[in-house]
Amino acid sequence: MTSAHSDPAPVTVRVPAKVNLELLVGPLRDDGFHTLSTVYQAVNLHDDVTVAVNDEWACSVVGPYADVVPTDSNNLAVRAARLLADETAIDTPVHVTINKSIPVAGGMAGGSADAAAALVACDRLWSLGLTTEELEEYAAELGSDVPFLIRGGTAMGSGRGERLAPVLARGSYHWVFAISDIGLSTPDVYAECDRLRGKAVVPEPRPNSELMSALRTGDPHVLAPQLSNDLQDAAISLRPELGSLLESGMEFGALGGVVSGSGPTVAFLVEDVEAAIDLTVALTATGAAREVRKAVGPVHGAHVIPARVD
Ligand SMILES: C[C@@](CO)(OP(=O)(O)O)[C@H](O)COP(=O)(O)OP(=O)(O)OC[C@H]1O[C@@H](n2ccc(N)nc2=O)[C@H](O)[C@@H]1O
């Protein structure tokens, strides 16, 4: 990597993973997407994405998931940076480095998160001064989940998931994520959902007002029964072991459990940090998940962090 003296300093953006508290899947649209009504929550499992001026476009991935993430132009963060360069007539290639700790193909939107981070990072590196709304518009071109990873917090998604509205959520929620070895492909899970529905007429999804009320209480006991995911049956159909993993988590004291997005990660809501530690230990001992991780939500969306001094 070469860098002239006058190049701007590299920019690092921290970006969270997400869990869908509710994922209502409506009819299949003509463009191949399903109408959704979803409530996203950002949780503190993070990737860090650094962009640095470089002679050519490049990408490196480090961290425990590095082996299973593409570093070519299929990488969503690279696609995001290149899209922003094209749209704003920037001719300054960057090297994108992803420090990846969000599980890959786990239904936690890790690729979308990296795309969101790359947009925020390149906006700063290239001094574009774009508004959050402008960045979210570019984000929607990259994937349905990407705008939410810019915004963070707790928000409702409609359309194909890209149209965001704020949700009033009080308090902090403690989560335990049970992560499986081999990921599930998002299109495959939507297709399985369609297959299971057969010829049934699917109504337009409507947000559940009880979930909205529950989020205003800040009480995980009230929120837990409202967690729902229309893709859960499809994920369990493709991975039957997810059904027993959900049962185990509930037997070990979770207040609620749900497949995260298209899976196969299973998200358990627990009472507090002690309960999160207990459930993490119990689920780890079963060996039913490759990895079990605690997290808290909601947290901020993609944001610039100070440069590391190594
Ligand atoms: C299921 C969800 C729930 O939040 O998340 P993940 O589990 O992937 O993280 C999302 O809908 C995933 O969003 P994202 O990962 O951005 O998907 P996209 O790139 O937009 O779409 C990938 C593919 O998923 C299917 N898709 C996606 C969104 C949608 N509303 N309907 C769909 O049918 C389509 O087959 C599409 O070609």
Ligand SMILES: Nc1ncnc2c1ncn2[C@@H]1O[C@H](COP(=O)(O)OP(=O)(O)O)[C@@H](O)[C@H]1O
């Ligand atoms: N930066 C990235 N991080 C993770 N996966 C990526 C990235 N760029 C492209 N991908 C591809 O996207 C697929 C879906 O990954 P991910 O976004 O982690 O899952 P999900 O859609 O289940 O939330 C991966 O299998 C991988 O091939």
